Amino acid sequence: MLAALVGLLGDFDLAEEAAQEAFAIAAARWPRDGTPANPRAWLVTTARNRAIDRLRRDRTLVSKTQLLDAPTATEDEVDWTAIPDERLELIFTCCHPSLALDAQVALTLRALGGLQTEEIARAFLVPTETMAKRLVRAKRKIKAAGIPFRVPPEYLLPERLAAVLAVVYLIFNEGYGGRGDLATEAIRLGRALSELVPDEPEVLGLLALMLINDARREARFADGAIVLLADQDRSLWDASQIKTGRALLARALRRGGYGRYVLEAEIAAAHVAEDADWSRLAVLYEELWRRTGSPVIRLNQAAAVAEAGDVEAALAVVESLRPELNGYHYLHATHADLLRRVDRRDDARDAYTRALELVHADAERRFLEERLAAL
């Protein structure tokens, strides 16, 4: 409903305030008078009328002035099927590249996720005041700089959609580490995008990837320690969510998708298969590494190569990554594990020790300590 109002009124704050007023009136009136036949139409009409009243009272507000000349409508006159959804316009506006990334994320969670400022602040571990300022500045910039409220034209769509997907993925990854509520929010956004842009393989790929990874959340921790995928209790996985994810991935592949999210979804799906095909995973990781150049993905590739049987080759790759990833505890943890497998126990001990110097999360620390002790 907010999206429709922002589209009608052309102003975030005006839309939010009008929506709140409409809800307050509904809460007071509907118990008394009964719920209207078209609640959504009633709410949008009421909100729109309140906004017009406010604009008439406050003529110094510069906004869509043609609204001022519009007569106050009743809900019978407004064709509620014609009120556009406009959530797609809203998400593209929130993720406009001229806004800083942290502003894009905050605005998306606020405007599309409906999260309160305090909730968003808590999720990103910043004071509420800081988040409030961030949102105000972002909304001000949208108005002042003339960021258009629309789905971008054809020639801009690929890069703009990529920006939207990146924001959703970022929100999911924040949640993946443990803040479950953000992961749920990201999936909700992903679902909305898949309804609004149903034929884009990368949109389907991202949703598939999030669903499959999220399906394992109950099995990921035990007694406060991280549980590796190989050791996870599969009965705790959400099988139906994995099934949905796989179906979406299949749809994406049928549409000829082979972008990075489809690729990552294939990797996620391969990981949860009954017998993980490590050789195939190694190939998929290599392709993803070639696309992104990410050393972390190269590290994952090395792990897959080791699982496929070639520990020496994996060691060579990991050692080649030491300069770049020296400050990254997963590098040393992976290195330690590979060294252990080829019986270089002293070297493995050193690597686990190095990893422990760098690790932050308690769950991961416990895991590494257990591994070190087991040597």
Added chain:
Amino acid sequence: MKYMLLIQHGDTPTPNTPDAWARLSDEEKQAIPRDYQAINQTAGVIPGFWMQPPETATTVRVEDGRTLTTDGPFVAVKEALGGYLFLEADDLDAAIELASRIPAARLGGAVEVRPLVEY
């Protein structure tokens, strides 16, 4: 929407930097004035003047009634303004599209797109 586009030359070769200018391909040497002309003739654009290089600038401040001058631009020479134009466009995307066609943007400089205060 009204915008001012501020053209930061940065490392962009110009005729005032003859060595760097000489290293540009012939194609690029011809493209630059042609592109500037095309931009100045685009609907909605009010061309600005071409400023002399930042080294020729003088920065003026007044403190306690005294006029103080320093040699050079307000910011570092590398960050100083090279040129400007005014643009009337539908929205920020249209302004960004025009800014991306300004040669300085692809040759080591940048273009700042600033909306104007409108009453």
